[in-house]
Amino acid sequence: MSASSQQQGPVVRWIDxxxxxxxxxxxxxxxxxxxxxxxxWWNFGSLAGIVLVIMIATGIFxxxxxxxxVDHAFDSVERIMRxxxxxxxxxxxxMNGASMFFLVxxxxxxxxxxxxxxxxxxxxxxxxxxxxxxxxMATAFMGYVLPWGQMSFWGATVITNLFSAIPWVGxxxxxxxxxxxxxxxxxxxxxxxxxxxxxxxIVAVVMLHLVALHTAKSNNPLGIDPKSDxxxxxxxxxxTIKDSFGLGVLLIVYMALVFYAPNALGEAENYVPAxxxxxxxxxxxxxxxxxxxxxxxxxxxxxxxxxxxxASIFILFVLPWLDTSxxxxxxxxxxxxxxxWIFVLACIVLGWAGAQKxxxxxxxxxxxATAYYFFHLLILMPILGKFExxxxxxxxxxxxxxxx
Amino acid sequence: xxxxxxxxxxxVTALLAFTxxxxxxxxxxxxxxxxxxPFGTYDRAALQRGFQVYKEVCAGCHxxxxxxxxxxxxxxxxxxEIKAIAASVEVQDGPxxxxxxxxxxxxxxxxxxSPFPNDNAARAANNGALPPDLSVITKARPHGHDYLYALxxxxxxxxADMKMTEGMQYNTAYAGNQIAMVPPLSEGSIEYKDGTxxxxxxxxxxxxxxxxxxxxxxxxxxxxxxxxxxxxxLVLTGVLYAAMRRVWSKVH
Numbered sequence: 174m175s176a177s178s179q180q181q182g183p184v185v186r187w188i189d190x191x192x193x194x195x196x197x198x199x200x201x202x203x204x205x206x207x208x209x210x211x212x213x214w215w216n217f218g219s220l221a222g223i224v225l226v227i228m229i230a231t232g233i234f235x236x237x238x239x240x241x242x243v244d245h246a247f248d249s250v251e252r253i254m255r256x257x258x259x260x261x262x263x264x265x266x267x268m269n270g271a272s273m274f275f276l277v278x279x280x281x282x283x284x285x286x287x288x289x290x291x292x293x294x295x296x297x298x299x300x301x302x303x304x305x306x307x308x309x310m311a312t313a314f315m316g317y318v319l320p321w322g323q324m325s326f327w328g329a330t331v332i333t334n335l336f337s338a339i340p341w342v343g344x345x346x347x348x349x350x351x352x353x354x355x356x357x358x359x360x361x362x363x364x365x366x367x368x369x370x371x372x373x374x375i376v377a378v379v380m381l382h383l384v385a386l387h388t389a390k391s392n393n394p395l396g397i398d399p400k401s402d403x404x405x406x407x408x409x410x411x412x413t414i415k416d417s418f419g420l421g422v423l424l425i426v427y428m429a430l431v432f433y434a435p436n437a438l439g440e441a442e443n444y445v446p447a448x449x450x451x452x453x454x455x456x457x458x459x460x461x462x463x464x465x466x467x468x469x470x471x472x473x474x475x476x477x478x479x480x481x482x483x484a485s486i487f488i489l490f491v492l493p494w495l496d497t498s499x500x501x502x503x504x505x506x507x508x509x510x511x512x513x514w515i516f517v518l519a520c521i522v523l524g525w526a527g528a529q530k531x532x533x534x535x536x537x538x539x540x541x542a543t544a545y546y547f548f549h550l551l552i553l554m555p556i557l558g559k560f561e562x563x564x565x566x567x568x569x570x571x572x573x574x575x576x577x
Numbered sequence: 578x579x580x581x582x583x584x585x586x587x588x589v590t591a592l593l594a595f596t597x598x599x600x601x602x603x604x605x606x607x608x609x610x611x612x613x614x615p616f617g618t619y620d621r622a623a624l625q626r627g628f629q630v631y632k633e634v635c636a637g638c639h640x641x642x643x644x645x646x647x648x649x650x651x652x653x654x655x656x657x658e659i660k661a662i663a664a665s666v667e668v669q670d671g672p673x674x675x676x677x678x679x680x681x682x683x684x685x686x687x688x689x690x691s692p693f694p695n696d697n698a699a700r701a702a703n704n705g706a707l708p709p710d711l712s713v714i715t716k717a718r719p720h721g722h723d724y725l726y727a728l729x730x731x732x733x734x735x736x737a738d739m740k741m742t743e744g745m746q747y748n749t750a751y752a753g754n755q756i757a758m759v760p761p762l763s764e765g766s767i768e769y770k771d772g773t774x775x776x777x778x779x780x781x782x783x784x785x786x787x788x789x790x791x792x793x794x795x796x797x798x799x800x801x802x803x804x805x806x807x808x809x810x811l812v813l814t815g816v817l818y819a820a821m822r823r824v825w826s827k828v829h
Contacts (some may be wrong), residue, residue: 255795335660414820415821417821418817421813425810428806432799432802432807553669
């Protein structure tokens, strides 16, 4: 038991001797030794956790007023918007929260890529993060189906149909997913059930992500391990206050969207009730899934597209071994720190291409960006690690700080 | 760092192109609306005129299923006026204790009465075309407000070389330029209660304001609450920044 918990009152001590929650919190949130040189890019992990909590909290209240039935779903959402007290606020916070969640998580992932946070000993930490990303995508996709607008219905049709590309068992699998022979009421009801379930699975994986983090400890912008107590500071108050400030900034952006442009990131088409007899002009997913949609559509063959799309994420699981460089941080990798930004650009271009009709120049640009995405991960990363001349690493975290 | 700058510039260009290439219908010319901007509100007089246009013109074919008569209080009508407006329609209710459906005058808690009992009846009466429900129409179209105004004022003679389908109208704002809806507004087709001259652009503007409200009845409250929330967050974030600087001043 830690010294400080003995300073606590008798009640806390009584509980702590039987269930050490207080010394656990003291150890993991208060004392947890954190590198003292973390920059603002390290804010995004905790921000993602807070957005997850906001999503679950608002989602619970939405579920109290939502009706998962093809005849009532659209109307029940409108009822939330009009007749439930502050229903419009809860729904807009939830709707834009999905965008915020992905924005924050994508930045978090790119931070990991730049500073080599996926390298030993953090491979499992990285895997758990990728599993969270996959769960988020599934949850977001099913959540988007719930308002039962045109884009909900046709998005669900397109995405579930991807599974029909699987040879032999494809068609039966799609029928099984739908619970029928088309996207219909059984599909909506199971999506609602799963949309409620998966966030709690995400919470569980986030816990594992944190356990792995606190075991391997935080990486830092220099990518070198802390050598002594001089290199670390306790998590509280230093990073609790820094994360609080970061949260304030995020909330300003988030709430500006909620109150002044609540539908800016959505498709107008989804305010048209679902109509199975009328296909919309264009079927596009929400912005955060567009890069993957572009990869899917860059292949003329359906199965090939599906395989490539899933590969684009699964390939990230082997990144710790594809990247052969011993140096973690891009700060000391003169070439990688440049090609990293080309990779970021390729991802943004993929997002743009995903929103275009898959034809002409947009299709070509999408294909080039797809090719570059895989070239970067499969070819550039292994080669760079072998041939890149890295800059000398500093002695310790406090060394370069002291010099300045 | 040059690659970084290049990347940033390219990213901004890509995002701009992304926002520009959203939909197929021609982008309607931007109008100025009283409800635009962070402090915009609905013009009550325009709302009431727009309601009159809806009631006397659009309501013949278009439903407003998500709006209740009681909601009209937001337009500035008092309780008696709303009761009178609701009572002007006969709604079906029931079954009564004999098990039979009956009609009664509308009440404030009723939804706006739809012109047709179901979609099939609507199609049958409209040459096979389904007049969409207008409750959220301004949110359901890209650039919804400008689009609606452009559509209402966009009826023209078709170009000589254009082959029009039987029963279709030429409209500059509609995707494909052929729309099933006959021109709904014509000069002086209604007589405004407040004496405003009922020109086509005037009626188009007013009904757009009304439908902006039906789509986003919470807008004024949302914006009012929004600047309080943002002001609070700005102050809070400032305080947190100062606290962070102070805590971190001990770290070297």
